[in-house]
Amino acid sequence: MEEEDVTKVELNPKKVKKRPFYRFFKRSVDIVGSGAGLVLLSPLFGYLAYKVHKEDGGPVFYSQERVGKDGKKFKIYKFRSMVPNADQMVEELEDQNEIDGAMFKIKDDPRVTKIGHFIRSHSLDELPQLVNVFKGEMSLVGPRPPLPSEVEEYTEYDKQRLKVTPGCTGLWQVTKRNDANFDEMVELDLDYINNSGFFYDMGIIFKTVGVLFKPNSGY
Template sequence: MTEFKQVELSPSKVGPRPFYHFVKRGFDIIGSGLGLIALSPVFAWVAYKVHHEDGGPVFYNQARVGKDGKLFKMYKFRSMIPNADKMVKQLEDQNEVDGAMFKIKDDPRITKIGKFIRKHSLDELPQLVNVFKGDMSLVGPRPPLPSEVEQYTDYDKQRLKVTPGCTGLWQVTKRNDANFDEMVELDLDYINNSGFFYDMGIIFKTVGVLFKPNSGY
């Protein structure tokens, strides 16, 4: 059985950091705004392909848990059939991730175009709107579902001490090869090492995911 280290968060990383947060928020606003403009042709192409496949809605929004437990609506391109949420109960026995997460590698709910946009993380692009609004940052722990947080231990809840992000340390390292405990460990490692240049390194690695298929599903 794999043993996981218990990461102790540095008080200096979760306490007041006015300069870092000012710079980070400024970069988030500029980066997300420019991204929405520059990637508008990609948005249009994905929107057309998603709607053309089954005539369903292009976008999908879902309640997620942000910093300090605050709920917000997270936006994505729809990559599953329209009634996907209603099928979770009947697919629970096929969950391939231990802990407070639900993942199936060959999820029958995913559409054809959904497989492609997930592989290249294009389904995540609408979250630039969340970043611009301030619900999320470009870099940070992934925002969990309320149902997942209900299963969190106090240790797991430490990942909610910072603003969630579109991408983070575990997404550019292990992605879906990581189980829940590894994800928490990597998120806490990120928080302990967070800084402007560290964030920039993760963003550059994330850009490569858009062009090179990975283990996303």
């Protein structure tokens, strides 16, 4: 018997389809939080944009197709932390992937720029996703939005994490992050969905703010 079968989380349907008051407050916090963040952090956005462009003259922002709630695809926004042709280099680096399952991660990724290492360790590269939150494509808190190629490898169990709006941060990001393998990430996401609530979300947001000042295992 495989150990991972023992720890699988059973998703509570009520936590997905009902709870109208929670969904209302969650969306309200998303709109207010992302709007305020875009305004208040605009000086930081300008500084980071300058640093990213100055390093190699490439584009400041990076957009990529991701899969959101119920399998709906959208474009996610980030500060560019890799060389401009990073996507074309994935195939030649495939054998260096350090995350088991339907994910691609390399701790010492040769594609990451100097400023990219810094903004990734502090999760600053994720700040432009506030635009996605304001548009309703993402939430401040929720599961990580996967790539379409990752979803193609999902089991029906894994696809449960697509039943809610993806988030800029979540339980996985503020606990194990890249110290977790894919299966552990799925378990943490489903655990979050089952236990999600206003105060739980706020706790995750406050922990995420702490990452801006104290680097974690992000890469």
